[in-house]
Amino acid sequence: xxxxxxxxxxxxxxxKAIAESIASGYISAENGVVISNVDGVKAFDxxxxxxxxxxxxxxxxxxxxxxxxxxxxxxxxxHSTDLICAAGYMRIISPYLxxxxxxxxxxxxxxxxxxxxxxxxxxxxxxxxxxxxxCTVHFVDEGTDTGPVILQSAVPVSDDxxxxxxxxxxxKEEHKIYPLAVKYFCEDRITINDRKISIxxx
Numbered sequence: 001x002x003x004x005x006x007x008x009x010x011x012x013x014x015x016k017a018i019a020e021s022i023a024s025g026y027i028s029a030e031n032g033v034v035i036s037n038v039d040g041v042k043a044f045d046x047x048x049x050x051x052x053x054x055x056x057x058x059x060x061x062x063x064x065x066x067x068x069x070x071x072x073x074x075x076x077x078x079h080s081t082d083l084i085c086a087a088g089y090m091r092i093i094s095p096y097l098x099x100x101x102x103x104x105x106x107x108x109x110x111x112x113x114x115x116x117x118x119x120x121x122x123x124x125x126x127x128x129x130x131x132x133x134x135c136t137v138h139f140v141d142e143g144t145d146t147g148p149v150i151l152q153s154a155v156p157v158s159d160d161x162x163x164x165x166x167x168x169x170x171x172k173e174e175h176k177i178y179p180l181a182v183k184y185f186c187e188d189r190i191t192i193n194d195r196k197i198s199i200x201x202x
Contacts, residue, residue, distance in 0.1 A: 001028065001029055001030055001186075002029045002030070002082040002083060002185070002186045003029065003030045003031070003032040003079060003080050003081050003082050003083075004018065004019075004022065004027075004029050004030070004031060004032055004081075004082070004083050004084075004085060004182060004186075005031075005032035005033045005034070005035070005076050005079060005081040005083070005084055005085070006018070006019070006032075006033070006034045006035070006043075006084070006085050006086075006087055007035055007036075007072075007084060007085070007086045007087070007089040007093075008034060008035070008036045008041060008043040008087050008088055008089055009036060009037055009038050009041065009088055009089050009090040009091070010038070010041055010042065010043065010088045010090070011041070011042040011043060011088065012034070012041065012042065012043025012046060012047075012087050012088055013087075013088070013171065013174075013175065014085070014087040014088065014108055014174055014175065014178050015034065015043055015046065015047075015085065015087035015088075016043070016046040016050075017174075017175040017178060017179055018085055018087070018178055018179050018182050019031050019046070019047075019050050019052060020050070021179040021182070021183070023050060026179065026183065027179060027182055027183045027186055028183075028186055028187070029082075029083075029182070029186045031050065031052045032052075032076070032079040032080065032081045033052065033053050033054065033055065033075060033076065033079040033081070034047040034052055034053070034054040034055070035054070035055050035056075035057055035072055035075060035076070036054070036055070036056055036057070037056075037057060037058070037059055037089075037090075037091055038056070039056045039058070040056075043087070043088075044056075053079070055075055057071055057072055057075070059091070065094050065096075066094065066096045069093075069094055069096045069097040070096070072097065073096075073097060073100050076101075081101075082104065083104050083105075083106065083182065083185055083186075084101055084104060084105045084106070085105075085106050085107075085178070085182065086105065086106065086107040086108075086140065087108070087178075089107075092144065093105065093140055095142050098140060098141065098142060103139050103148075103192055105139065105140040106137060106138070106139060106140070106150065106178075106181060106182065106185070107137070107138060107139075107140050107145070107147070108135055108136065108137050108138075108174050108177075108178045109121060109135065109136045109138065109145050110122055110133075110135050110167065110170045110171075110174065111124070111125060111133055111134065111135070111136065112132070112133060112134045112135075112136060112152055112154065113136040113138060113145055113146075113149060113152075114145075114146070115130070116128070116133075117144055117145035117146070118144055118145065120163070121133075122163045122166045122167045122170065123163045125157060125166065126157065126161060126162070126163060126166060130157055131156065131157055132154050132155070132156060132157060133154070133155050133157050133166060133170065134152060134153050134154040134155045134170060134173060135152065135153055135155070135170050135173050135174045135177065136149055136151070136152045137149075137150045137151045137152075137177055137178055137181040138150055139192070139197075147195075148192055148195045148196065148197050149197060150181045150184070150190065150197055150199075151177045151180060151181045151184075152177070153173040153174075153176065153177045155169045155170050155173055184199050187202075189202070
């Protein structure tokens with residue numbers, strides 16, 4: 001059975017959605033470990049309630065980003081991690097960690113990539129005037145929100161939507177498709193060909 005670990009920087013609502021999906025049996029996997037670059041985050045409360053070990057790893061305690069991520073790798077490997085889920089992790093993941101877990105790091109982005117990568121995607125969507133936005137689960141590569149797309153879900157943008165209201169609508173979809181993507185991974189249903197992903201139907 002595969003083990004899923006998490007990188008978080010805040011409340012970790014997507015971490016909680018995935019972890020609870022594992023606890024309920026919807027995803028056939030085990031929860032591994034939660035790691036944060038910020039001390040005392042709300043995600044630790046969720047980890048504690050679910051019985052998942054959690055660690056604060058302070059980037060300032062390391063002389064370089066690679067050393068910091070080597071420290072993270074050590075924790076991940078000690079918990080036999082098969083898949084890393086970034087859930088509100090507010091640091092760019094370096095090539096070091098990506099190469100250690102190639103095609104085994106997922107992220108969710110609150111836009112329909114390749115549109116509106118980077119920060120404040122919901123505001124970008126509203127400012128641009130799009131009628132449809134949404135969210136994307138993708139594998140992490142060396143770019144910013146450029147990895148192969150696993151799943152997407154569309155959300156209509158209303159004329160009176162604000163960044164906050166659109167974020168809330170998108171978050172509901174995030175909590176659906178991120179656990180689903182992890183489920184597909186754990187069932188070995190994801191195939192990557194160059195940057196195109198196919199999901200085997202059963």
